[in-house]
Amino acid sequence: MDYSWLDAPAAAVPDTARSLLGWELTAGGVRIRLTEVEAYAGTGEDPASHAHRGPTPRTRVMFGPAGHAYTYFVFGMHWCLNVVCGREGEAAAVLLRAGEVIDGLDIARKRRGDVADRDLARGPARLVVALGIGPEANGTSMIDGTGPLLLTPPSRPVDPAEIAQGPRVGVAAAHDVPWRYWIAGDPTVSPYRRHVPRRRTGASARVGVPTT
DNA sequence: GCCTGGATTCCG
């Protein structure tokens, strides 16, 4: 299988993200068809990228080879999964936001509890739970079978005409950059929520600060 | 060292 398109230059990461729609991701007996992804450029241009200020202990795998998994912990409770893209040192990545469970439904249901099938992997943290992966997947290859994840080509082609794009979800910076791609009309695509700054807490927030 | 706020989800 040819995965060389994953290491197209970081400038092309939006195209890489779009190309990932319909690809399938298998882990722990569950297979997911990707229906929603977001592109993040690496160092420099993209203030929304974890890597935009350069490598740190957390983001070091983003600077490694394409096709590896970058997982990160957010909000004190959730894990999210990215595919590292671009050339080594560029740190581009594609956040896997949602997918349709097409195999191992019973396993995914066990992991996700009593939710509708379309919600099993509808959202980046939910997708990670459905796949049964976590921090141990960070830095592993998603393309050579040595890690818990395996990325494989679409078994069902995606019609380019049904691909939609728009602003990234929950991103404060660069909200006008339309680097989120999804399969239009697919019920497993997560509902769009614009970034809402959390209200400040504590005394200073209560003194003369309008609550909007 | 301290402090802020987040590529979210679930519940009220």
Add this chain to the structure above:
DNA sequence: GGAATCCAGGCT
């Protein structure tokens, strides 16, 4: 709309 719940990264 807000809480839950941790820590990376920026700043003092």
